[in-house]
Amino acid sequence: MLKLPEKQEQEWEMNLKGLPVVEIAEKLGISKQAVSMYLKQARAKLSEIFLEIANLMDLSIVKLDVKKGILIGDIKQIGERVFVFYIPSRGPLTIYKDILNTGECSEDTNCSKVIQFYREFLGIKHDDKKRLLKEILKYAEIS
Amino acid sequence: MRFNAYVDVDYWLEKLFASFYIILVVTFLFTFEPLSRYLDNIPVLSISMPLAVLGITVIFLVIFLLYLDFNYIEISEKELRFKWFGGEKSVKIDDISSFHHLGELGFIAPLYKVDKIRVFTTTIIVVNTGITSSVSLFKISPLIFVAFIILLLSTIISIFLPAHIGRKVFAGFIFSDAGYLLGVLLIQKMKPNTLVPIIIMAMILIIAFFIGYYLGSGKRWIYDYIIIKALMNDKEKTIIVNGRVKELTKFKEELIKVMRNVKTT
Numbered sequence: 001m002l003k004l005p006e007k008q009e010q011e012w013e014m015n016l017k018g019l020p021v022v023e024i025a026e027k028l029g030i031s032k033q034a035v036s037m038y039l040k041q042a043r044a045k046l047s048e049i050f051l052e053i054a055n056l057m058d059l060s061i062v063k064l065d066v067k068k069g070i071l072i073g074d075i076k077q078i079g080e081r082v083f084v085f086y087i088p089s090r091g092p093l094t095i096y097k098d099i100l101n102t103g104e105c106s107e108d109t110n111c112s113k114v115i116q117f118y119r120e121f122l123g124i125k126h127d128d129k130k131r132l133l134k135e136i137l138k139y140a141e142i143s
Numbered sequence: 144m145r146f147n148a149y150v151d152v153d154y155w156l157e158k159l160f161a162s163f164y165i166i167l168v169v170t171f172l173f174t175f176e177p178l179s180r181y182l183d184n185i186p187v188l189s190i191s192m193p194l195a196v197l198g199i200t201v202i203f204l205v206i207f208l209l210y211l212d213f214n215y216i217e218i219s220e221k222e223l224r225f226k227w228f229g230g231e232k233s234v235k236i237d238d239i240s241s242f243h244h245l246g247e248l249g250f251i252a253p254l255y256k257v258d259k260i261r262v263f264t265t266t267i268i269v270v271n272t273g274i275t276s277s278v279s280l281f282k283i284s285p286l287i288f289v290a291f292i293i294l295l296l297s298t299i300i301s302i303f304l305p306a307h308i309g310r311k312v313f314a315g316f317i318f319s320d321a322g323y324l325l326g327v328l329l330i331q332k333m334k335p336n337t338l339v340p341i342i343i344m345a346m347i348l349i350i351a352f353f354i355g356y357y358l359g360s361g362k363r364w365i366y367d368y369i370i371i372k373a374l375m376n377d378k379e380k381t382i383i384v385n386g387r388v389k390e391l392t393k394f395k396e397e398l399i400k401v402m403r404n405v406k407t408t
Contacts, residue, residue: 044237044405051403061399063243067372081250097250115357134251141252141306 002049003091008042013088014040016069017121043067047085052083053092063141070140083140087117097137105129146394147219148386150225152232152375156210156383160264163203164271170196171275216384218397220404223371225382234382237405239373244395245368246388248307249290252311257306260368260383262313269298269320276324276340287327294323314359315352323349367391369398 004012014024021039025032046066054061059073059082069086081097093110105111117130118136126132151157209228217224223234249257273295281288298316301309326347330340369391371382384394 040237043240047402047405051399054399061244061395062247063241064402065241065243065372067240072243075245100251138251141248141250142256 002052003047004042004086008038008045009088011035011038012042012046012069016067016088049086049092050084053094057082057094065143068140068143070143072140083137085114085118085136085140087113090117095133095137100130100133102123102139105133145215146384146386146390146397147214148216148384148390148394150213150216150227151210151383151385152227154260154263154383157260157263159203159206159210161267163199166196166199168271168274182335215368216394218394218401220231220401223373223382223398232375234371234373234375234380236340236401239398239402240372240374240379242369242371242395244391245370249310252306253303254306254309258310262302265313265317266299269295269317271279272320272324280327283327283331291323291327294320296407308316311356311359315354315356318351318355318358319348322347368394371398372406 019037022105043066046088050071058076061073063072071084083095084092093114095111115132213226255262280291301312326344333340367388369384
C-alpha cells in the first residue's frame with residue numbers, strides 16, 4: 001500500500017512541521033534513538049513509495065525529497081510536469097502543473113486536499129485557490 | 144560505478160569564488176585617488192598591499208587546483224563515495240534525504256531561489272565587474288556609464304523572474320554586459336556624434352543578448368548540477384555534483400536504482 005505505517009507517519013509529520021528529534025521523543029515518551037530509527041524507516045519507505053509512483057507514471061524525476069514528502073517529475077510520454085505530495089493520513093497526492101492554467105480545482109480533487117494541508121502548514125491566510133496552488137508548487141520547488 | 148563529475152560540499156567552491164572576487168574589488172577600491180596617494184605615503188602598505196594580493200591569489204589558485212582533483216563520484220549498493228579535502232568521503236544511501244536536477248527545476252519559483260549556484264557566482268562577477276568598470280566608463284562619458292548601470296540593473300532584476308524564463312533572460316543580459324564593455328572599447332576610437340557608433344553598439348547588444356538567450360534556453364544544458372542533501376557525520380550536508388548532462392543523467396538513474404533497493408525494515 002502506498003502509505004506510511006501510522007507510527008512512522010506520526011513522527012515523520014512532526015519532523016516535517018519542524019520538531020527536532022529530542023522534542024518528538026519527549027512528546028511520544030520514547031528514546032531519541034527510537035525516533036531517529038522511525039524517521040529513517042519512514043524516509044526509506046517514502047523513497048520506496050515515490051519511486052514506485054515515478055515508475056508507474058513513467059516519470060523522469062526532477063526532484064525527490066523524502067524529508068518534505070515531495071516528488072517532482074516530468075511524464076516522459078507527454079512532457080507534463082507533475083508534483084506529488086505526501087499528505088499525512090491521506091498518502092501521496094498528485095497535482096499537474098497545467099492546473100495553474102486551467103484553474104480547475106474542485107472540492108473532491110487531490111488539488112483541494114493538498115491545498116487544505118499546505119494552507120495550514122505554510123500559514124497562508126488568503127483563500128484564492130490559484131494563488132494558493134502557485135505558492136504550494138513554488139514551495140515544492142525551492143524547499 | 145564511477146562517474147566523471149566534480150563534487151562540492153555545502154557550496155564551498157562558490158564561497159571561495161565569492162571571497163576571491165570580493166578581495167579583488169576591495170583591492171581595486173584602494174587604487175582610487177586620494178586613498179591610493181595616501182597609502183603610497185605609507186611605505187609598509189605600498190609594498191605589503193600588492194604582496195598580500197599576490198599571496199591571496201596564489202592561495203586561491205592552489206586551493207582551486209586541489210579542487211580540480213575532486214573529479215569523480217562513485218555509487219555502490221550502500222553508499223556514495225567522492226574525493227574531498229582530507230581524503231575520500233562517503234554517504235550512506237539511506238542517509239540521503241533529497242536530490243534534485245538543478246537545470247530542470249523552476250517553472251514557478253524565481254531563478255535566484257532555484258538556481259542559487261549559477262546565479263550567485265555570476266551575479267558576484269557581474270556586480271564586481273560593474274564596480275571596477277564603472278569608473279572608467281564614467282570617464283569616457285556619463286551617458287555610457289548610465290547605460291551600463293541600466294544594463295547591470297536589468298541583469299540583476301532578471302534573477303527575480305520565474306527560473307525557466309529567468310535562465311534565458313539572465314544569460315542574455317550577461318552576454319549583453321560583456322558585449323557592452325567590448326563595444327565601448329570599439330566605439331571609443333570612432334568619431335563621436337555620429338550614428339555609426341550607436342548603431343554598432345545597438346547591434347552588439349542585440350546580438351549578444353540573443354546569443355545568451357539561445358544558450359540559456361537549451362532544453363538541456365551541456366553542464367548541469369545534481370544537488371543531494373544527506374547526513375554526513377550526523378549533520379545535514381549539501382553535496383553538489385557538477386558535470387556533463389549525459390554523465391549526470393546516468394548518475395541520477397543509478398542513484399534512483401540504488402535508492403529503490405534500500406531496505407525499509
